[in-house]
Amino acid sequence: MRRHRILAVGLAALLLGALSGAGQAEATPVATQAAPQAGALAAPGGGAPYIYPVLGGKDPVTVMHQTGVKAFTLAFILASNGCNPVWDQAGALSNSAVKNRIAAIRGAGGDVVISFGGYSGNKLGNACSSASALAGAYQKVIDAYQLKTIDIDLEAGEVSQAAKVLGALKITKQKNPNIQIVMTLGTGVNGLEGAEAKIPGQAVSLGATVHVWTIMPFDFGGQSGSDMGKLSLQASEGLHRQLKAAYKTKSDAEIYAMQGISSMNGKTDEGETVTVANFRTMLGYANSHHLARYTFWELNRDGKLDYTKVIAQFTG
Template structure:
């Protein structure tokens, strides 16, 4: 996602209590299904305000990056035990949950800085352990991770190791897309996941920045259908199974490309499409900019939190 302006029950209960959440509340929320992105460098950064206003229960927190080596830090600079941990505790105390996102478009990525799959898996594990996570999102973008065979394979092998150590952890991989589905790099990543046995739970595409404008609801449907077809071909799944392993992460309002806009009506149509196919993930970038007008908002006329409310209504 682009920066804008750019295991036993007792053990699980103990972990949940240690990080400030009643186990029953934590168990009730799916952090993957309907969790809009939230970042901490601008715009509307209060998750609990959004939860109160919309009913949304989970957020995808952007981004875990490299500190310059193979150590994870929020945006490459903030400790795992600082303000972000407090924010996660606040979300969980309000009855919600989180899925941290590793990577993104810019910044120094763990996938490129960690020199082995085992080291990268170790970096993932630090974040998993810090927050007692149920899921992680790997947002694989740009030439340093997505368009790099070595790094693609390193990430997938790290996923395999991480899933072996955390069998109940769900892993989402998020990638860019063309209007027809994953490009050559995306197809390679999916095929390599099968070959390596990475056991990715959800494949999610970002159906925007097409440089073409037009009907963004139609483009989104076509892109996700293309993802479904690739998963079906690679894994031998039925249409229904492939859709249930697919997801999408849109962008509210004006995207990074001039002339390309996802309207509230578009996003409502996209949710209906997601519901009809029981997609595993329906989200967008980002709650921070889910407000009317320019600057740090969506660039369109909309009510506050309009897109977050649509996500909150998604039940799969």
Template sequence: MRKRILAAAGALALAALAPFATPATARTEAPVQAAAAPMAVAPYLYEGWGSPPNPAEVMNATGVRWFTLAFVLSNGTCNPQWDGQRALTGGVDGSAISTIRGGGGDVVPSFGGYSGNKLEQSCTSASALAGAYQKVINAFSFKAIDIDIEADAYSNATVQQRTVDALKTIRANNPSIKIYVTIGTGQSGPDTSLINRAASSGFAADAWTIMPFDFGGAGQNMGTLTTKAAEGLKNALKSAYGYSDDTAYRHSGISSMNGVTDQSETVTVADFTTILNYANSHHLARLTFWSVNRDRPCGSGGADSCSGVSQSNWDYTKVFAKYAG
């Protein structure tokens, strides 16, 4: 699963790739005009570290208009804050939202992630958790939310049920909002415990999004492995909800990782094209990646601010910006 803060050894290993990376250069060609660049295409942007890029620059260069802003966490109680320490409004996160909206885009806040204190655990009831989610929604009138449930939060059945019940409340109180649930996966598809629990409880996400990396793919074709895992997700949704193939695909999503992953897998720009073609063929509900902070060559800095592969700025974002929905 996604390790948002790499171990120092991993960061140093990627930094060692810097001499082989293409230096960042100014882009002189006209900005890419995305075919759709819908809400579905919202690469993760993290203001906590990784030399956060100016989202306006990314928008102008790629045509992407939406970003998934990470991460809303607990401050130790059932109180949502960016990274569990920065106020919801104002600051770097609020500034990023203003910039994105000023450029005609919008933001999906992401709750959870791999590290930190999770609201799903700090809030001791479904109603309290729903209240925390709602506080964030209300702060910016968000149109979509992402629940990125990983690690100990995912593995706890009580926390799973609390999350499902809270999301049912959010759905009832915000009928037009899009709810994305992001989970880890194996090469053949995800663990189905949360999906089955949600289906049994009467909750359906707009997209169940898998993270097809950090799953033993080193030395293998990550584009092919990603589509294999996505087929497993589709089959899990068919089984849990009784969906047709087409409906299951349209409730599926992929959240990849660009470049060298935490487990030394390499997701190339060509792999992103494979993933894009798969998404276009099946009309997936979500197509994103961790992260736009890393969508740059390694001239300097660690793995949180570059991909570890030879590329130009925003190459990965430009591929997914072509998604037609």
């Protein structure tokens, strides 16, 4: 997610201390559009809080029992040694701790979405030389964990590689007809801005399926004391208008069912405060408009699990 580097460093330190002590529906094309069925993701995968897979903190299975949440978005897949997918902070895809954690979540009746990208680090979209090479990297992760859903958190320097990323997603969907694809983007208070605003239209032009377009309505221009619930809904309505312009044959209901919100609990990096009440405001909107995804960054920031308990009520 956006500007998460301080948290990443803190969790990395926590992990090092522990070690020293122990020794994220098939699309139906319409002309050149890749248009998914309404409600492609929704709950439980749509309400999947972000978490680093092994960096200390909360145990996902315990969180499942305490809150009712059924899925988690594991962050993030980056690049190493060229176009080779690895975990941020956790290394190789073969990491047994990651595999064991995923197995435990699934054994408890849940599932995982795996997220590629994020705010910092060496992104696959930059490291891979072509759409086909990038699709190959995505495929390695899909195969390693038998995924049903992937999340492309397209931020910072990788936004300029949007055409390559979308080309890779088109290949990925062709090879994995049942995979669901989430695209997560930064936003302004009135919807996507700048280069991000062009990406839905690019997806349509390229015939690349994106089932769910998710915005991150934080670090986005709200001020200290702003009503972040109200501003988040305002941003989502802006996204709605932009998707309507890109997917011209879709109804309002179908467009809402392609939308998602990924918030940030508590204090943001830019001094905004997202409260539990703000989360409830977003929940009401997400459920009444039948959005496909409602989640947040990040589970280990949620000390009493109050935010996670709100997300657990998301039904899509």
